[in-house]
Structure formats: structure tokens, C-alpha cells
Amino acid sequence: MHRTFIGITIALALVGCALNPGASDLVNDGRNTDNVLTYGMGYAQNRYSPLAQINKTNVKRLVPVWSLSMENDFGEQAQPMIQDGVMYVSDAKWTVAIDAVTGKRLWRTAVEFDPGTPRIVCCGVSNKGVALYHGKVIRTTIDAHVIALDQKNGQLLWKQKVADWTQGYSLTLAPLIANGVVVTGCSGAEFGARCFLDGWDPDTGAHLWRRYTVPGPGEKGHETWNPSESYLHGGASTWITGSYDPELDLMYWGTGNAAPYNPENRKGDNLYAASIIAVRPKTGEIVWHYQAVPNDIYDWDTVWEIILADIMVEGKVRKVAMQMNRNGFLYVLDRATGELLSAKAFTQVNWATHIDMKTGRPVESEVSKRLRAGERIQLYPSIRGGKNWMHAAFNPHTGLLYAATNEGYSNYKLIPVEPFKPGFRYQAVEATYSPVTPATVGGYIQAIDPMTAKPKWRTPLMGELPGSAVLVTGGGLLFTGKHSGEVIALDADSGEQLWQFRTTGGVNAQPVTWTRNGRQYVTILSGIGGTASQRRGMPDVPLGGAVWTFALTE
């Protein structure tokens, strides 16, 4: 008996060695520039790479070295992952493994989903990327499942149902693997979902825990929903991958808007909607929370990337979590405690006058009071947000955030709430957007000081809204993409555009940079989608997805 037990232990240990990446590979992601193993290029989601082979002086020699069609017209938003010369890419239809240097496809596995699923998706039939762990490619699906494929051949290893898509639930986010647990979220706050985080065993798919972001009866925070049953469709979706601090063993997840947008039937603060929550990956326990917008009425998702860094605050190095929120404020929190350190507006804001630093609550303006009284208002920022999901980057050496932000406003009015119907929109607002013409500043790419929220520089984006996440490199470059199809490189010190390349479709994705055999590459997906697919402003940008990889000419 004893002997058998030892035998099994040794066998498991051997299997553990063979299965990559492991937990320490993820913690150390970024040290080996050959690999990109985490969402955001590091658990801290800085989207910073020290690579400097491609730099300001030679970026003009950057050319595509290969492209691969994704055979998908729904749009491409994913961040590629790379391990040992193999790139793993996802969209709503496919999971694909590619030889990272040659661009040859190694395998592809279709995602099976009901063709009716897109009707319960608010913002594009999409997927933001895979996670790699223990020889598996783990991803979410539009019909609210999480699946694991064999990293070698794409064969399905396990599949778990997260929720019933017909009730308005979908998943588009890349899973987070933290402390050996696969953590996934939920989309559907526009369809009256009650969202959550789930923890899964990466090896078996066994469900370990669920933490509702809208507490039920008896749970802490439930008292912030009034009447009590409003929690059942309370929203607070978790559709962007959280960040993770392995030393504190805390994940940082943002939660989405409260549902429906019209708050008439959900009095109270509505925890944990529009909040940042610090969660233990092993248990799902909420260690602290910070609610950015109590009783949200504006779709003020607080889900955007939460960037972790150690920065000087009033002369002391603080472990912080930073977020450029949809609501127009840049939040800096102590990530150990949740203490609010700064919350300055980074764009024009008229729904709140400021954030009260004592209470941490926004002070609603006259405009918000008029909205709550039933008037139509002109809202800054627009309900697309001062920034949308397009992830910002942080360079620890400059101490600056680099982000693509939105300009413009919404005309906005609350309308009566219709009874909840499963699988139908549950919002109860009227919203229009300021027009975007070729002469309109649709947004800015800017370098921002976290504590003041002031731009060091900003470069206007003419005639379109920002499309893509930002990557900052040790070569002094920012990479991002445009809905009109260009991948661009800017001087990180001035914002001057140094290089561009027109890809086959619109670019609304996430650039990464990596090395193989000593050569630096930049990869980004092209393929207009997401909410951009609903925009009528760019009829000449074709649909159709492709992966693009660039390098300096030899």
C-alpha cells in the first residue's frame, strides 16, 4: 500500500515536469522573451516588453514576415500566446496553433456553438485569447463554456458549461491561470445576467468555486440591492481578464455595469457592480473591493485592465493597481489594501464633479441629477467611455501609462424598464453618439502620468475611434492598430508616428512582441469586429481575419 502510494507520487511529479508551462513560467513571464504566456504580457498586465532590437531608429525597416488567414468574418480581438516557437491564437470560431517563425498552421480546432448564440452578444462575436497551462490551451466560448485542448494537436481534453447562453450569458475573455487555478468570468450585463467568477482545475476541468459579483441573500453586499430580488439580473459582468500579484496571491478583477442601466428598480449601491475586487485564486474569496461607481446608471464598466506596478506616491514606493476607467477617471489603489491613492479625470467628464478622496465615491454633478430626474442629457464621456477595453500599457522605467482614449459625447436618457425577458436586451436607456467625420478627433493616443492623469503628450486619432490595445517596448516604441486597418508604431517619448503598415482588415486587437533565435517580432491580429462591426462609418474596411507578424528586414 505504502509502496503504491510512493509510486503514484513519483509518476505525478514526472508528469508535472513534462507539462509546460507551469505556474512558475507564468509568474516569470517576460523574463524569457521567446515566450508570451500571460494576458497583458505579464501577470501585472503592463503590456511592456524590454525588447529594443526594433527601435526608433530602425522601425522604418519593419516589414511583415508572414500572415495567416483566420477564415473568420466575426472579427479578431485576441492577444496571441507564444511558447517554444508555437503561437496560439483564438477567435469566436477557431483555436489555431501556428509555427511562429514561418506562419504555417500546425493545427486548428473549431469551436462548436449554436448559430443562434450571436443574438445574446452585446458587443461582437469575439474572443480575446487563450491561456496556456500544463500542456493545455484553455479558452472560453461564446456559448458560455470553458474548454481545454491538447497543446500538441488541438484535441478536446475537457469542456465545462459555465452558464446557459439562452439566458443571456456568453464568454469572450481569456482565462486567467493564477496559483494553479483557471479563472473565468462572464459577459451579459446588457441581457440581465447575474455575473460571477469561476475557478476550475486546469488538469481536469473540475469546478472549484464560484464567486457571484452580485451577492445573493445572506451574502455580504446583498443589502446594497433594493428591492432584494433585483440582484437576480444585476449585471456586474467580468469580461476582461484580471491581473495577478503572486506575492500577495491576489487577483484583481474589474466588474461591469449594473443592470439594467436604468436604476429605478435597483436602489442602493449595487455591490459589486462597477467595482475592482481583489480575489484569492484558490477560493474565490473577496479580500477587498473598491466600488468606482455606486448605483451605476451609465454602463460604467470597471472591467478594463488593472495594471499593477510599484510606483512612488508622495515619496514612498507603493504597490498599486491602476485603472483608466470607462467613467473618465484614472484610479490608483494600494493593491494590498484597496486604499484609494488617486482618482483624477483623464478626459472631459461631466457626470461627476470629482471623486471624494475620503469616501472614495464620485460626487455626481447636476447633469447626473437631471438624468436621474428623467431628462435627456449630453454626457461626457460618451457611454463608450473615456476609454474602452483597448488595453493601456505601462512602462515601469518612465512611470507613464500609454493609452488610446475616446473623445465625444452621448445624448442619453433613461426610459422605463420593461420586464426581464431571458435572452433580450435589458438596459432601458436611449443613447446616441456624437458624429465621427473624417475631421473629428475620435480619440487620442496619449502618455499619462498615473497620479495626475495629465498627458505628457497626446496624438489625435482622426476620423475614427481607437481600435486596439497598446504595447510599449524598451525600444521606445508604442505599437497599436486602427479600425481603418493600419498597424502603427509611435515614438513613446513624443507620440510622433514613425511607421505604419496597412493590413487586410480593421485592427481591433492586441499587439505582442517576442523573440525567436535572437530576432524580435511583433504580432497582431487584423479583422474588424467587436462593437466596430456594428459601426457604419467604415464601409470600405473589409471583414476577414488574419494574423500578422512583423520583423526588421534582414
Add this chain to the structure above:
Amino acid sequence: MVANGVLITGISGAEFGIRGFLDGLDPETGKQLWRLYTIPAPGEKGSETWPAGDAYLRGGGSTWITGSYDPELDLVYWGVGNAGPWAPAGRPGDNLYTASVLAIKPKTGEIVWHRQLVPNEMFDLDATWEWILADIDVKGVKRKVTMHLSRGGFLYVIDRTNGELLAAEPFEKINWATHVDMKTGRPVESEISKKVRAGEQIELWPSQWGAKNWAHAAFNPETGLLYANTMHNSRYAQFEPVEYKVGQRYVGLKNLPAPRQPGLPIAHVDAIEPLTGKHKWRVPIMDIPHYSAVLATAGGLLFTGKETGEFIALDMDSGKTLWQFQTSSGINAQPITFTHKGRQYVAIQSGIGGVNVARMGEQLKNVPRGGSVWVFALMDQ
């Protein structure tokens, strides 16, 4: 094509029992000016090469590749496809103008001369591939010729003023004919062809894919050479009964893979001497035949594409690959080069499709679909 102010179009469908034609249209209004059937009706010249009855109505003769044009002679050269059905038992006779080249007046559609490459054609030996025009030395005399690397494996050189056959040498392995009789211009069918006509199964060289398929060749007047993606493959062939049904395949040939000798190329990129069919060089291809046209430039380069997606540039003098780029899908298209504001560009479409996807299914399983246009230039210095 537009020739002498007339828009000329052809037709596909010889595998579905059509009767082929060319149309002349007014480019301004779209009005039809003329129609020339490639299969003559009873009473018309050439109709004697078809049996009595309605075989001619399903006789094939499609015109699915654009012709070439000599403005001085005001003649359009247009290749005509296979006879239909492939199985020839029901259509004894030469079956004009299938597997022929026609020289026609663009204004009227009048046939000035014709030359049939394969009388009573039975292996899908389309003569539709490009008919390349050049003025070349033939036995010391400069001749106005039209050249054609045929599906059946012969390289035809024809005087384009009058249709006189000047050369017809093989450029690939052929077993369906021993040679082309230069007096009659007719291929001399081999024992293999006699066997298949008698109902036996044969191993046919070249296979029905052709010694070359539609992927267009290029000609460099400086080197006097043709540059082409050719194929080196055999298939088993045996005729079977076939019945015409509207809109259904009308072929009548069992066409099965033959075992391949290991180490034997399946295709080549070739530089070929027009009058001899001899190769100046050959680049063997071991896996997947190219299905892209070739572009030759004065820069000493050949551009072409691969089904696996690489756009490649070869040294015109040796066939060596000098450059390649992996596009987003497979390439089975046609490169061009052009200038704008003094800068040279090369353009090609990528997007796997056409018949070879099915033929090469397993080998191309990781080549994604999805079309795009690619434009290349030298880096600004």
C-alpha cells in the same frame, strides 16, 4: 477581353454538357454584337466532324481562358476546351472546334483560321491555356508565332498569320500519343490510347490534370524562353457509360490516382525552349504543384505563388528561389508588376481555391481560406 473596341467573353461548362461559344458585346451598352459557337450547328462548316443527331448540342468546347490579340493582324487567338462528354464513344469524328485554337476577327467573330490540337479529344485536353504571341527565329527566319504549352504535353508553335504548324515537341512525359505528325498536324495516338478506346483501364501520362494546367506561362523575348509551372503526374483512366442530365456532370471517365514512384517530382518550374520543348532548367517540386501564373521581368526574376501561401521570386537564369513571403492563404493567382510615381510594385492575390484544393485536400488542410490582395515593393532607403 477588349479587342478592336469589342468586348469578348467566353463560357465554361464542358463538364456539364454545354455547347460552347464566344460572344462579342458592345462595351458601352452591353449589347450583343455576335455569337460564335465553338461547336458548329448542322450545315455549318465543321459540322461534318460531328455525328448526326444532337451530340453537338452537348459537345463542350468551352472558352474559359482569355484570348490574346494581335492588333496589326486584327486577329484574336482563343483556345477551345475539351469535347463533351470526355468519353468519346457517342461522338465519332474530329469534333471541331474542340481542343483547337481559333483565330477570329473581333468585330465579327469570323473564324479566319483554326488548328485543332486533338481531334476526337477524350482526356479533357483543353486547348484553352494562354496562346502567347511573339516574333521568333524559326530556321533563320523571323516568324510571327503563337505558342502554347498544351494540357496534353506538346508545345505548339504556330504561325499566327495563317495557322501553319511550325513545331510541336513534348515538354513533359506523354504516353497517349507518340508524337505530332508535322504533315497533318495531328497527334499520333499510342497503343495506350487504343487500349482505352477499347474499354481498358490505362495509366495516362500526363494525367487529366495536364502536363500544364491553366496557370499561365510567361515568355521573355530577351531570352526567347517560356517559363511555366508544369506537372508531372499520371492517373488511371477508364471510360464508363454516361447519361446526360441537365445541370449534372457529363464526363464518363473513371479517373483514379495511380501509385507514385517515391522520389519522383510531382511538378516543376521550367524554363523551356519553344521550338524544341527542351528545358534550359527545371526546378523539381516534390509535394504540391504550383497553381499560379508566372511573371517574368527584365530584372531577371520570375514571380509565382504556391498553394501553401508563399509568394516567391526565382532567378530567371537558374530557377533558384531568391525570395519568398508567406501570405495569409494559398496562392493560385496571377502576379503583375507595375510602377507608380517611379516605384516598382508587384501584386498578387492570395486565397486558396480552384480545383487543386480538392485534389490536394490532406496536404492543404492547414492552409486557411480567405482572400486578400498583396502588394510588394522594395523598402525606401
